[in-house]
Amino acid sequence: MISPANYVALAAILFVIGGVGVLIRKNAIVVFMCVELMLNAVNLAFIAFARLYGNLNGQVIAFFVMVVAAAEVVVGLAILTSIFRTRRSASVDDANLLKY
């Protein structure tokens, strides 16, 4: 049987890949997708720990994470479309009005 440690290690790898993606990508939608990847990795860790301890608390938390992620995607994509509408660009470098 696969130890939960393997699942947690996989979750760590996916989380780091998502984090690097957030840092290096310029397209705001791709950045957003990388955030989703990080959230999914954390869910995997939660479910592995739920299995490790033999109760369902971790699964409930993962369920809440999914709900919050869905809400976050809705609002985030609405923000992206409104930014795109005014600036005609989906690049995170172009949304810099607050910088000056």
Add this chain to the structure above:
Amino acid sequence: MTHQMLHAMPMAASAASNTEVVTFWVLAVVAVGAALGMILTRRAVHCAILLAVVMLVLAVMYAMQGAPFLAFVQVIVYTGAVLMLFLFVLMIVGITAADSIIETIRGQRLFAGLAGIAMLVLLILVVGHATIGAAAPSSARNSSANVQGLARLVFTTYVYPFEITSALLITAALGAMVLAHRERTSPKPTQRMLSRRRVASGRPTPLPGPGTYARHNAVDMPALLPDGTQSRLSVSSVLAAREAEAAEVRAELPYRTSTRTQAAAIAGETVPDPLRAGESEPETSPGEAPAAADLADEMEDEQ
């Protein structure tokens, strides 16, 4: 696979755990490969597809770990709803929106990669040093009665977070509506105004349809005018731009042309280039292109 089964049927249990081992390693490689591809590929659509792969792999892993309900929620909510939303927004923002390669901060990619490696080493060390034992024997609570167990927890221990979640969802829906809403700054044009503008634009008729039925009727095939020249107006400007892009690629790789492009190349010797035909096209008057642009703007405003 219950705890009792593990003792009762060692053969079957070992076969089942072998299945889990093989499935885990195959899927882990697929997930990490897809995730790496996701951050390395240029096009946002490819990113979305690779993210779908990762999410489906994770759904299988949830199912393998005694979370069948969450596996289904993962497929329905993430792969079904969230990714479709991403694809919709990609459609609005532009599928061809590729990332720029210019670094805004010098050495950003290098430092991001170093930080990622450092984070990975840290996390793997933490996981390696922590004593994560074998999984607890699966009881009835997290195998057969997964949904009932989750429901009991959600409506007893976690009832307040659950109720707050509903408030969050309503706020998110409202926020999305507010953010995506656009105020109309000019009065909505009536049908009378639209028809007047159309007649005044110099082209009251619809644009010519693409394709010549003797050869192709595909949308990227320009229609022939009575004098034999090709009508540029019959091809969508998006397709024309894409065709021009593809022509540049083909110029670099001349041996990989398809039959249709070869035919077009042969035809191009006698007939002017379909994309640049508009300059010599007798039908196109100088005032017509701005009028068409106005019409396009108007249609955009309508939406």
